Amino acid sequence: MNFVLYIQGIENGFYTYSSDNQRYCVGDHVWVNFRSAKKIGIILYEDMASNHEFKINKILGKVEEQLPYSCDLIKLFLWIKKYYLCNFGDVIGVSRPKDIKISYSKRIIFNKGIIPMNKNERNFIEYITKKKSAAKTTMVNKFGKELLNKFIKIQVVLENNTIKENKYLKNRENSIKYKYSSKKSHLTKEQEEVKNKILRGNKKYYLLKGITGSGKTEVYIELVKDALERDGGAIFLVPEISLTPQMVDRFQREFEELAILHSNLTPKERATEWKSIYLGEKRVVLGVRSAIFAPVKNLKYIIIDEEHET
Known part of the structure; x- marks a missing residue:
């Protein structure tokens, strides 16, 4: 799947990048390589063209600490750019405070059981089956990052990232x-x-x-x-x-x-x-x-x- 991106700080046009999966959405901030430098891009819309006369680089990953823009906001930004003949970066710049960050609560959730191949895997399965879910940091500390990534890849467990709850929202x-x-x-x-x-x-x-x-x-x-x-x-x-x-x-x-x-x-x-x-x-x-x-x-x-x- 191909996406059209705005590359932060580059105002001479939009650029097409590809993804091997569909986990990216319009409005997401993503990491890309741009002219030998790693930069942040914002996904504007899906590129529906079937053929391109240029090489399409791949998206490297999502910028997790950045809040995505909604599809409606992206459409509004594009309309403003066209109507007022201004830079897309100028529109983005006034839409929210600069460098605003968010914190995620990263949790590992049990998804399905498998036959463990060794003691460490058995302990992992027993622990997450009993707990149903646990903080990602806890799972890494107890069982190691390599085993956790293996079980995420084969979907024994799922990784869930949610914005940390604000104290005012805990009790309505x-x-x-x-x-x-x-x-x-x-x-x-x-x-x-x-x-x-x-x-x-x-x-x-x-x-x-x-x-x-x-x-x-x-x-x-x-x-x-x-x-x-x-x-x-x-x-x-x-x-x-x-x-x-x-x-x-x-x-x-x-x-x-x-x-x-x-x-x-x-x-x-x-x-x-x-x-x-x-x-x-x-x-x-x-x-x-x-x-x-x-x-x-x-x-x-x-x-x-x-x-x-x-």
């Missing part, structure tokens, strides 16, 4: 998720009509027009609360100049799970907020235009304030 009842002010805003008749029209409507886009102080923000806040009640999330975008302490304070009073994204955040602060959104700890994002890439779970609304300045 104790999580900061879903916490917001239950106090309803006192909407005017006109505001209530607008809110209900959006909630009950079947259109994808709505334009709210009103002078400053007419109460548009109150309608937005009630829509965001509706999203949270339906296990969803929302992104509220404002121009940088509009992201004032007063606006931040207004939203923080309403939503304890609020994530704030703007240009003055340090790389560490940006990474912390991004991870909290990705893990589902925070489902409401208040930010500048680049916050459109925030990985909000079950996104219900994207609200663009001061749309005429976009």
Whole structure:
């Protein structure tokens, strides 16, 4: 199977690489050889061409500590590159914090039994059969990497890599998720009509027009609360100049799970907020235009304030 890749730092085109198996997906970060150097590539789409007039190098392996991009995001990145005539790397660069890493919990899971050939193999089979699953480091320490790899290859055991669970996600009842002010805003008749029209409507886009102080923000806040009640999330975008302490304070009073994204955040602060959104700890994002890439779970609304300045 062949894939078309973007090679990080190379902006003069995309490149085709091959894989002997189908364990790679669109959005994965992979290691490749590129002009005698080992580089990271991002899989953009499957190359369906049957013949090529050039040699196709193989993908070396997956970059395990990098979060993959979703297929929808990759499609969006490609559209932005084409529409704005910009470098693909520039689009990728603003979509998430630089060098964001994740930790995996690597576990070995029992899959099927075999007749052991020696004492070490018998001990291995007895241990994993009893435990059903165990940490990979434990299995390596007890039985050695060579034997473990052998049993993985013949599928006696399976290797399962999952993102380590965040403390806020261990107990849903104790999580900061879903916490917001239950106090309803006192909407005017006109505001209530607008809110209900959006909630009950079947259109994808709505334009709210009103002078400053007419109460548009109150309608937005009630829509965001509706999203949270339906296990969803929302992104509220404002121009940088509009992201004032007063606006931040207004939203923080309403939503304890609020994530704030703007240009003055340090790389560490940006990474912390991004991870909290990705893990589902925070489902409401208040930010500048680049916050459109925030990985909000079950996104219900994207609200663009001061749309005429976009």
